[in-house]
Amino acid sequence: MTEFLSTRVDLTADEQVIIIYQLRVILSDISMFSFLLFLSFLLGKWTEFLISLIAMLITRTHIGGIHRETYWGCCAHTLLFFTAVILLADILSKTCFWGIYVVFVIVDIVFAPCPSLERGRFGVNARKRMKLLAVIGVILCGLCGVIVIPEYNNIIMVTLSLVHIEFMLKLTMGRRTNKNA
Secondary structure (H helix, E strand, C coil): CHHHHHHHCCCCHHHHHHHHHHHHHHHHHHHHHHHHHHHHHHCCCHHHHHHHHHHHHHHHHHHCCCCCCCHHHHHHHHHHHHHHHHHHHHHCCCCCCHHHHHHHHHHHHHHCCCCECCCECCCHHHHHHHHHHHHHHHHHHHHHHHHHCHHHHHHHHHHHHHHHHHHHHHHHHHHHHHHHC
8 A cells, every 4th residue: 555655645764654554553443343343243232332432432532541552452452341341331220320420521621631652742732622522522422321322321331431440540550650750
């Protein structure tokens, strides 16, 4: 693909490396999504998986979280994440707790986005925008879970809980590393 682009556009060696990396990321994400969708379809939980995935993407994209260093580590982590969401959502009570959404909003306002070597540093305006998008994401997820699709509220609440637990772990580990440096 990069060779094809190189014949059409003048690319430096660095640009070629970046394009190759981005293509690998896209292909690995597509393969992981396809595998998880297939597995959830086999288990009869594909709707729950898709709702959880959407809730995770809406929030985690803006607050950050734990990243794995290898493709297989990421696959295992992602599989465990969605398995935990589906199992915990079935186990937990079906009652709605508006309070948990409020806690997520407060956490996002105070702490998001999580500083990370993988994501680089953000300026003040970028941080404000990411906080705002994270809060809007939590509010949208909460409204969907309570008003639009209440039968899937537990999936949304557990997904957001695990996303925020990962976020706080990453934030805590990052701060501990910075204090030791």
